[in-house]
Amino acid sequence: MDTPENVEDAVEVLQKLGLNEYEAQCFVGLTRLNTGTAKKLSELTDVPRTRVYDAIRVLEVWGLVEIQHSSPQQFRAVPLEEAIATLRGQYEGYVERLHDALDTVDVVEEDDESPVQQIWAMSGQTAIENRAAQLIKKATDEIVLVIGDESLLTENLVDTLNEVDDDIDLIIGTLTEPLQEQVRAVVPDATTFVSGLEWLHGESTTENKTSIGRLLLIDRSTILVSSILPDTKKEQAIFGEGFGNGLVVIARRIMAHGLIPARDPQ
Amino acid sequence: MDTPENVEDAVEVLQKLGLNEYEAQCFVGLTRLNTGTAKKLSELTDVPRTRVYDAIRVLEVWGLVEIQHSSPQQFRAVPLEEAIATLRGQYEGYVERLHDALDTVDVVEEDDESPVQQIWAMSGQTAIENRAAQLIKKATDEIVLVIGDESLLTENLVDTLNEVDDDIDLIIGTLTEPLQEQVRAVVPDATTFVSGLEWLHGESTTENKTSIGRLLLIDRSTILVSSILPDTKKEQAIFGEGFGNGLVVIARRIMAHGLIPARDPQ
DNA sequence: ATGTTTGTAATTCTCTCAGTGACAATAGGG
DNA sequence: CCCTATTGTCACTGAGAGAATTACAAACAT
Numbered sequence: 001m002d003t004p005e006n007v008e009d010a011v012e013v014l015q016k017l018g019l020n021e022y023e024a025q026c027f028v029g030l031t032r033l034n035t036g037t038a039k040k041l042s043e044l045t046d047v048p049r050t051r052v053y054d055a056i057r058v059l060e061v062w063g064l065v066e067i068q069h070s071s072p073q074q075f076r077a078v079p080l081e082e083a084i085a086t087l088r089g090q091y092e093g094y095v096e097r098l099h100d101a102l103d104t105v106d107v108v109e110e111d112d113e114s115p116v117q118q119i120w121a122m123s124g125q126t127a128i129e130n131r132a133a134q135l136i137k138k139a140t141d142e143i144v145l146v147i148g149d150e151s152l153l154t155e156n157l158v159d160t161l162n163e164v165d166d167d168i169d170l171i172i173g174t175l176t177e178p179l180q181e182q183v184r185a186v187v188p189d190a191t192t193f194v195s196g197l198e199w200l201h202g203e204s205t206t207e208n209k210t211s212i213g214r215l216l217l218i219d220r221s222t223i224l225v226s227s228i229l230p231d232t233k234k235e236q237a238i239f240g241e242g243f244g245n246g247l248v249v250i251a252r253r254i255m256a257h258g259l260i261p262a263r264d265p266q
Numbered sequence: 267m268d269t270p271e272n273v274e275d276a277v278e279v280l281q282k283l284g285l286n287e288y289e290a291q292c293f294v295g296l297t298r299l300n301t302g303t304a305k306k307l308s309e310l311t312d313v314p315r316t317r318v319y320d321a322i323r324v325l326e327v328w329g330l331v332e333i334q335h336s337s338p339q340q341f342r343a344v345p346l347e348e349a350i351a352t353l354r355g356q357y358e359g360y361v362e363r364l365h366d367a368l369d370t371v372d373v374v375e376e377d378d379e380s381p382v383q384q385i386w387a388m389s390g391q392t393a394i395e396n397r398a399a400q401l402i403k404k405a406t407d408e409i410v411l412v413i414g415d416e417s418l419l420t421e422n423l424v425d426t427l428n429e430v431d432d433d434i435d436l437i438i439g440t441l442t443e444p445l446q447e448q449v450r451a452v453v454p455d456a457t458t459f460v461s462g463l464e465w466l467h468g469e470s471t472t473e474n475k476t477s478i479g480r481l482l483l484i485d486r487s488t489i490l491v492s493s494i495l496p497d498t499k500k501e502q503a504i505f506g507e508g509f510g511n512g513l514v515v516i517a518r519r520i521m522a523h524g525l526i527p528a529r530d531p532q
Numbered sequence: 533a534t535g536t537t538t539g540t541a542a543t544t545c546t547c548t549c550a551g552t553g554a555c556a557a558t559a560g561g562g
Numbered sequence: 563c564c565c566t567a568t569t570g571t572c573a574c575t576g577a578g579a580g581a582a583t584t585a586c587a588a589a590c591a592t
Contacts, residue, residue: 010367013360018284020580032374038538044374048582053539063393066386066505071589072538076386082396084365089392091357094279099350101276108298108310120332120342126355127329130348239332286549304569314551319570337558338569537590546581551574558569 007032017087019062022047022055027064030077037072062086119247123236128226131239132216133160139168139218144255146173146195148212149228152235153182161187175212213237215251223251273298283353285328288313288321293330296343303338328352385513389502394492397505398482399426405434405484410521412439412461414478415494418501419448427453441478479503481517489517 007028014024025045030036032044038056042049056075059065063086068074077083122128133156136143143164147153164170172187173195174180180192213226213235223245226237240247273294280290291311296302298310304322308315322341325331329352334340343349388394399422402409409430413419430436438453439461440446446458479492479501489511492503506513 004371006367006371010364010371013364013367016284016360017357017364018282022581028368028371031368032371034373050539050541050584051582060387060389061500063388063390063396066388068384068386070383078388078393078397079400080365080368082393082400083368084361085396086390086393087361087364088358089396091283091361092354093392094283095350095353095357098276098279098283098353099346101272101279102294102297102346102349105270105272105276105294105298107300118334120334121326122329122332122344123326124329124352126359127344127348127352130329130351130355131344134345134348234327288550316553316570316572317551534592535590536592537588539586539588541584541586543584544582546579548577548579550577553575554571554573556569556571559567560565561567562563562565 017091019058020055022051023058026052026055026075027059027077030065030075031080031083033076035068035074035076037074039072041075062090117246118241119245120239121236122239123234125235128213128224128235128237129154129156131237132157132214132224135216135218135222135224136160136164139164141219142169142171142217143219144171144173144215144217146175146212146215147179147183148175148214150179150182152214153179153186158186161190164189173215217248217251217255220252221245221248223248225251283357285324286321288317289324292318292321292341293325293343296331296341297346297349299342301334301340301342303340305338307341328356383512384507385511386505387502388505389500391501394479394490394501394503395420395422397503398423398480398490401482401484401488401490402426402430405430407485408435408437408483409485410437410439410481410483412441412478412481413445413449414441414480416445416448418480419445419452424452427456430455439481483514483517483521486518487511487514489514491517 010028010031011021011024014027015021019027025047026041029041029045029047033040036044038049038052041047041052047055053073056065056067060067063078064083065075065077068076078086122131129152136145137160145161161170161172166189170187170190171193172183172190173193174183175195177194180194183190183192211228211230213228214224214237215226216224221243222239222241224237224239225247226235228235238247240251242248276294276297277287277290280293281287285293291313292307295307295311295313299306302310304315304318307313307318313321319339322331322333326333329344330349331341331343334342344352388397395418402411403426411427427436427438432455436453436456437459438449438456439459440449441461443460446460449456449458477494477496479494480490480503481492482490487509488505488507490503490505491513492501494501504513506517508514
């Protein structure tokens, strides 16, 4: 059996979206066929013929396939654009329901807010990007951002940066000059520099090169530092708030030293 | 333990989005707490304390909670708007990946297209609505739509109807006059009528009232008929294409008879 | 009529998940 | 400094979903 890589990709994604293996394979199989019977499908994919029927029924409920109740039964996938629209609609619906539900619940009585050293860890590209966006929007005086990896300069981030008020200092550093050029091109209003922090390029320790992700300092009182795990490529971050926060203090000190070569635009 | 209904709702939705029970409960629990420890969480929810840690780790990878690595560890949920944005981004990403993958795969060699009676069954609100939208967009001459249930007159449907070209006959029927008024209000360009088909109001057979959903006839050659299951409220449809299609023929005949009381606007 | 195809159902094995308890490490108070 | 309650990690169990296979009855073609 042939299994083009795109097919495997699609199957994988469909499973993340909640289908099981048979269902995912059947759907992808059907998108490759104008119309198909259980037999054809089981030949094209590696779903046992006798289990195609169950899978199709589930797919039908999802709104992803149509069934012709003849004998033998014929199946066909809903046109791609329709299928995508249906899935979008489905998840948009869930997300909205969640939003509503959580909006109207929230907060149980709370005693004391601990005033101490708060350093929080989070992970995940999307989540960290969202947090960064929130912080940037909240800034009132100064934004210092160092981008350690090209892959982090996403469309979303660029949009957020370009929405920053004119009277806020926006300073963006990179680890390499090519990346600096890229930043200049897409965020013209920012002051850019190439970071003097060579250690950011990766630990010299043997193999395990943890590379820097981003470094974001807002109004000298809130800091977000992320790194990218070498194996999984997943992004991890730590996050501290408050002028007196230990992490923020260190960050300011780093800034004062090597981070920005000349304190003003080069 | 108290469990406000919204909490249960949220937990349910989160599970549909791919979290397991503990993870869902922990997240909802954390949104009710500014910050919490494993113990607090296990008291608020009914997640065993010893399993809170696993759940939180997963949530952290999803980008939904932050962890403070102190002792005891502190957890807190990402702000609601951030969480929603993260989930949206996640699923949007999946859907796009799926779109791309399927776009570049498609079609295996195909022999014959069966020219016969094709009547397809599909189900699901969203899917049927999407299909209806596609059909309406493809119409060139005439659109006849009968709406059997108020719940089907969604925003999406109204939008689609209002985008119809002026030179296409747009005829919309309802089962009741109040609903007709509603339609007139939101789709002013349509010719409306109240259907003469009393049997649409529900089978007289004992209990099992299957009520009509929608009935859509495009250019007298494509038909979509849906019904709403009385117990589950789920929508089911059958769909036929081609002027000679048996279902379409029947549909035309019904039209000629009782469906539209006076063939022209009343 | 008969042999093949088609659809349903039951069965096995595996793996995840819900739920629980054992145990070492770690506070924090006397 | 010691003792005890708290905290974090693991390992285990039973139940249920999913993957894979087989048996069998209904429908079909020749």
